[in-house]
Amino acid sequence: MPLPPPLPGRHIAACLAACLGMAALLGGCTESQKTGSPPVASERGAQLFKVRCAPCHPDGGNVINPRKTLHGGVLADNGIASPSGIMNRMRNPGPGMTRFDQGTIPDSDARLIAEYILATYR
Incomplete structure (x- = not known):
């Protein structure tokens, strides 16, 4: 099966930026749900x-x-x-x-x- 034609440069950069941004947001959300608030030493x-x-x-x-x-x-x-x-x-x-x-x-x-x-x- 042939590969699709390459996207213009600006589309690749925008797509990459969007993917990285989404990964960062999701990664942060997932981590905060797992750990919750950090414990406090009273x-x-x-x-x-x-x-x-x-x-x-x-x-x-x-x-x-x-x-x-x-x-x-x-x-x-x-x-x-x-x-x-x-x-x-x-x-x-x-x-x-x-x-x-x-x-x-x-x-x-x-x-x-x-x-x-x-x-x-x-």
């Missing part, structure tokens, strides 16, 4: 982290299992990328971690801790 979240988490996770590390820190890449490697993921781990931890139930840390405080972790240890 003062209350920092205080709660210091009291409840820092004894075992100083500076985002892990004194029990040094391979499972709170740093973004490690969290993501373990399937944790959102405040709800951190809250779930607080409620249902693995071996070596204290379980923090709703009575110990209410959901509102757990969310502040989770947002603090994600904002601070990306």
Whole structure:
């Protein structure tokens, strides 16, 4: 099947610009839908982290299992990328971690801790 005749130069440039612009717009929209607003490290979240988490996770590390820190890449490697993921781990931890139930840390405080972790240890 023969190829169609080439478009004049200005049409190619306009088409390319339109395609690139659309890709940039769609890419930005898709990313914002996936991630939502970035987490914010509140003062209350920092205080709660210091009291409840820092004894075992100083500076985002892990004194029990040094391979499972709170740093973004490690969290993501373990399937944790959102405040709800951190809250779930607080409620249902693995071996070596204290379980923090709703009575110990209410959901509102757990969310502040989770947002603090994600904002601070990306």
